[in-house]
Amino acid sequence: MNRTNRLAALLIAPLLLLILGSFLLPVGVTLLRAVQDREVAAALPQTAAALRGWDGQGLPDEAAFAAIVRELGAALEARRIGDVAQRLNFERTGSRTLLLRTSRASDRLQAPYRASLPALDARWGETETWAMLARATGPLTSLYLLRAMDFTRSPAGEVSAVPVDERLYRTLFLRTFGISLLVTAICVLLAYPVAYTIARLRAPWSSIAMTLVLIPFWSSVLVRTTAWFVLLQREGPVNAALLALGLAEAPVQMLGTRFAVVLALVHVLLPFAILPMHSVMVRLDATYLRAAASLGAGGVQRFVRVWLPLSLPGVLAGGAMVFLLSVGMYTAPALVGGDRDQMVAWFIANFMSRDVNWGMAAALSAYLLAMTGAVVALVRVLTGGVALGARG
Template sequence: MRRTNWLAALLIAPLLLLILGSFLVPVGLTLFRAVADREVAVALPDTRAVLAGWDGQGLPPEVAFAAVARELAAVLEARRIGDVAQRMNFERTGLRTLLLRTARAGDRLRAPYAESLVALDARWGQRDAWLMLQRAGGPFTSLYLLRAMDFTRGPDGAVSQVAIEERLFQTLFLRTLWVSLLVTAICVLLAYPVAYTIARLRAPWSSVALTLVLIPFWSSVLVRTTAWFVLLQREGPVNGALVGLGLLDAPAQILGTRLAVVLALVHVLLPFAILPMHSVMTRLDATYLRAAASLGANGVQRFLRVWLPLSLPGVAAGGAMVFLLAVGMYTAPALVGGDRDQMVTWFIANFMTRDVNWGMAAALSAYLLAMSGAVIALTRILTGGTVQAGARA
């Protein structure tokens, strides 16, 4: 028995290593970036050490002014000032300009540095700038997690909401949740009768129908979404058909709307709902239906009281799969959606590729993961009793 266990462990080991190396470690490192704060500590170690002993009252000692002037000039010469300038500017707009101006004036600054720095830029004479520089010393920060929920922390450490015109992410998460739930509901409603029909078909028609469901997988998500981009244009086939049938007087603006996003997502994700439902329905024992019929149940009663409860595990699995894929979908909203239809993944990609702000990308990813897990857990709690009862039946 022990030899068999060792053999099984050796066979499973490559899969576990693959999951660990390609999923768990990258995801863990990415989420760690949501709280990591290393830019100031790496670029300005002496300044960080001096400010760590500062009590935050008044202005820091002369040695802090000397350290920041010296180290900013050094990181500018080493071409490493970009990271710390971007980090501080994200804390408060304008600090990037302050740091760059100070770094470029490094050769002209002389002791006493407290006077020369204030003469260069009056913000060095303000306690707020030094408090934010002290707080950015790391090694951890709540800045990105707070900003990802439209909150910020002031120089005194108090947490407050950002200005109304800057609030974005709470609405963004609600939009992502709403679109994902809507797409999931539509996919489940459309997939159930399809899966039921395929499960009741006899061979070879069941195989033919299942192949038709699998055909979309022969092309990439990008190709299928691009097809909707062509179909939904003002001069595209959909508008042409609607105008031809007299349903519209003129072509409508469908592309760049929420409707276009939902259509594209439903088309892409529908097979992921059908397949789990079909898998469960094909394994259902028809004996239960015959027993119900022998007890006098009609067709509707047999479906509602026997077939539907027994098939709920497939419905739950299909719905969960569609929801998780919809929450993380980037291609469809980016191609066919408008500015007000983008989801969280678009902003994650934007922070990673354009703004190069890995902290915000990681914070948004962490909240997206938490939201997905919460919805799946809540669904499991709300449907668990029904699903388990159906499975036991």
Template structure:
């Protein structure tokens, strides 16, 4: 009995150090991955969150014209607003005259209806000299500019006043909100973003398919060939990583242009009578993108193929299966995680390209990334730039969910 008690006491004495060592191990693990989590948060999570916020953020009008924004919240939108809205507008314009916030509000309102910048500037300059209008602010502002007597002017101001807006997301989908608050399609001459998104996804799909057709046999060759030759081939696969993206893209312009190397060779061999249009079109874009993205397809497939034993194919052959049947039913299914990872990586990188389509593609080959960069850098329209990025992100996440459902997220990530 005493021996049993001593054994139990000894076991209980060992338990706290064991639990303490596990807690220390967890703490050490957390500290080791903390820099990675911080890095991902700073360079991935926060920028994406900022993009999503900018896609619906709408604080310009409220910051410059707070009184009008408050009046617009209580206005039904029918006809013209009450006299108090006109008075609030006059007060806000007097307070904001000459300040940058009025220019930001004018730019935001210009998205809703052109001409608002000149309208606000002219009205703000005029109301500064008026203290007490004799006939009321509604009559005074309408006398300054007749557009203040139009319901459409106030309807645009009402749509732009809330702190959050669907305007940018609707515009990115070729939609708009009319004066009644209903969603309608944009005019035919303004519908460009859905076509651009479709073109972006199609270019990404074709590029991914071409990379798969070329990359799968190359990955298989890297596994099957002798080590020396496979090493040389691997250097060729990794060679694009050793030069900058801009240099690689510019090199294809030299090779594919009318006076380039390829057209010169074809002409000397008598294959063509006149130089071919091989660049600044869709063909040149596909060639350049496949060259750049091919390693992103090969490497994931190669990592999976290295873990497949050759004995599986020999076993299928010993059971009477034709090599083609063995490949389709034994080998190919085992490579699907690598194929899925390679296709996802290639497609995601491809649809986000900006430099290559701009340099090698034609005017009709520009992708969504071109408009994202244009609105972010040229017109400083962060809202529309973020909305286009959010729509593209949603398409990529939908694709990722679809592929993950078919193949398995764990298998793609290599944890199953």
């Protein structure tokens, strides 16, 4: 490596470290949490060891029964039973009650535990309960990835769909991508004429117009979304204007609707569509249009056959940027949307902050990352890498 290459590597190293520490490492940890299963093995190591030698037929031997009685009592005293109960209850409703009841009665139970445990609760005499415990001993699990797509494992270990009334996440992803596609289409349609106009303006008007486009970045997304929360209230300015103009006889319910979510997202993300389009359009050579005019092409023909194809990379880049930001948006749906308008990001935040279920949060994040990655790859293929800053 010559001196120039060493200097270049030295200059790039901080950027690579930043990417590694702020993106690649967190993403890797997130993907790992989606398949990790360590709560049961950490709190009940002897039980986990005893179940590893069990063939899954009938009930395990006395050593497994004795180990779980002893370790559940110790976990209750050490206040570590909550993680185990939460993990097992997520797979099978009612497991929390079973574990807490057993741990509180552990001092009163006597050997042989293969008799006393089922006498305390009949579920300890079921093979399915022990099979669930064996699956939860880790170190890896497919539970969260399956549940994030509305699948689960039967007591026999077979993958099957959850009951119809419990299916949620596939609809959630379809809703998220549907809203994001609608927002993207609206932003592209609104941004294209704005970007075209700014690109054709002369200085200093072009600079003034670009400043107006950039003004929304001077305030946070939370502030801009909160403004829509105020504007769209039943007693807000929008309803007051509708009533004053005679366009409505009573206040219209706009907060908590899909309309409010789309409107807030379009307002927040529109500049992200304008900027890539403008950056492409401002570099287009006007001589192509003059050449087309000299060959007899009218205004519509010049736009459709010359300007639009040349500006398409900017359109795709702007659309991709809006879509990628939209699918991960949390603030706007949470503030102005209803229960049926929440997107994947809201559920991820809910699992992390309220349910403290990092596995499900990581699984939803992994699927969202994979799907948005597929969109990026598609845009790269369609534009030869130009739209996202690469070169084919």
